Amino acid sequence: MDKVQADRLILQYQTRIFGFAMSKLRSYTEAEELAADIVSEVYRSFLTAEQITNPDGYVYRIACNVYARLIRQLTHVSTVDISDMVLPCHDDTQEHLEQNETIQQLRREICFLSDRQRTIVYLHYYKKKTAAEIAATLGISPGTVKWHLSDARTTLKEDLVMTQQTTDLTVNPIRFTSTGHNGSAGTTGDTQDMFDTRLKQNIAWCCYFTPHTVEEIARALNVPSVYIADNVQELEEYGYLDRIDKSKNPKFRTNMVIYDDRIPDKTQSLCLEAAKKLCDDLYPAIFHAFDHAEDNWGFACDDNDKNFMKYTLVMLCTRYLFDHGDFQKWQKFYQTYSVKRPDGGDFIAHANVSDDCHMTIEPSEFTNPYDKYPYVICGYMQRYDTNSDMLNEQVNCRFADRLVDWRDNCSEDWESLYRYIKNQNNKSVLTPEEYKRLCDKGYLADDNVQVMTYVCNEKPTWNHIIQLLHTKCHVPESIRSFSKAFDAKKYAMQKEHHPKHIQPIIHQYCTEALGNAEIIPYVIEEMLHRGMLQPLTAVQKKAVFSILIYQK
Structure with missing residues (x-):
């Protein structure tokens, strides 16, 4: 196939390829990476192929193979062994991959790791970087990289067992039915203005009775920790969450009064x-x-x-x-008990859920x-x-x-x-x-x-x-x-x-x-x-x- 025809076809399939990637990974960033790999391989195949009678099936097959290769880097077909993620490509069908619930769960659990561990796991198992190369990229020692890889393997193996039961907030998230404050609101408003998304509301409820780390919140809400971390940072800055320890992976506790409307009001x-x-x-x-x-x-x-x-x-x-x-x-x-907030607010926040x-x-x-x-x-x-x-x-x-x-x-x-x-x-x-x-x-x-x-x-x-x-x-x-x-x-x-x-x-x-x-x-x-x-x-x-x- 000549280059002009290959360019025309690749433009025609780019959007559909990205849609395929999103249907598999659900994470925008990871889907972009997968789509880029698929487009690259499809384009190379177009340039070397003499004639393609069924372009749709041809592109779909390549996309499945690239996706299968990605999955094979994470797991064997029948067992999960993170230390052996890098494997030769195995020609699995799309149906078999979608039925592999363990693989899907593993991918979700990787999303819940801390920023540092998720980056290291990605560079090592997805990009096939050595510990020394990762250390140079991140500005840390190779020993630290190896420790994070070992800890990530342990965490993932434990969480694959621990998360067999879905948390309530995963399938039935709460919402704030009303919000308010006791004191003086700041220039950016009060509780209602801060909790403008259900994600923030569920973060606050998740940490109300029991302090949690960012990773624990992410697993409880089934949301990648990178999104949780940004919201936790803002809620902590404005005093709705308290950091209760000084470790590198601290726990956070909600610092506001929350009434549960689901409990009969005696x-x-x-x-x-x-x-x-x-x-x-x-x-x-x-x-x-x-x-x-x-x-x-x-x-x-x-x-x-x-x-x-x-x-x-x-x-x-x-x-x-x-x-x-x-x-x-x-x-x-x-x-x-009142909180002095960065915008000049000084109040005790409250909400009903x-x-x-x-x-x-x-x-x-x-x-x-x-x-x-x-x-x-x-x-x-x-x-x-x-x-x-x-x-x-x-x-x-x-x-x-x-x-x-x-x-x-x-x-x-x-x-x-x-x-x-x-x-x-x-x-x-x-x-x-x-x-x-x-x-x-x-x-x-x-x-x-x-x-x-x-x-x-x-x-x-x-x-x-x-x-x-x-x-x-x-x-x-x-x-x-x-x-x-x-x-x-x-x-x-x-x-x-x-x-x-x-x-x-x-x-x-x-x-x-x-x-x-x-x-x-x-x-x-x-x-x-x-x-x-x-x-x-x-x-x-x-x-x-x-x-x-x-x-x-």
């Missing part, structure tokens, strides 16, 4: 019980006192609607009647998360500016017409609203964009401020609200006793589902737990059921569970 019944107790023994007296207070305790909103203000009052009572323990103890805990077997619908298939998770909440979001003498607090749950997300709660909006109020509701102090956004968010309606406000005679602090509530509200002993029992029960329910290094965080989260924001939707639901509260209007839902505190 705490829901506990929270429902708590809501009933609070509506029996605490809030009747608080609401009675508030209803008879002509000054509304200093709180204000459009038309001074007491029903509307009670929703936000529940948020404040939950926050500051229970969550008012030893501040220094909380600070010590937070400094111990499930899997495809338990997710009855895709997250993208429901537009309202409250339909599936009625008690989910994005709570206690504080915004403030030291230069503007104002503070803000807000929570999002199903009784507010807002997403379960902190990103849209912008400090700039509260700055705009504060400026509007301080200038006696003069919208000329706002840009058209600022005014429209406040109206769209429901903070303003018909030029009236919808959110609840509280005015201080001095620079505002949260102590103003704490002192006010503790002056106006009495927490009976029955509630204090119930609170301690509630904490103990909740911790007992959750402790066993988290590793030991995370249990101190769970314990802190279960301390004075009636002050956690998660209790709010349970309480509001019970109050609506009893008639202690009336449903909100569409306008009120946009502004509820929000308070703006500022200096007079």
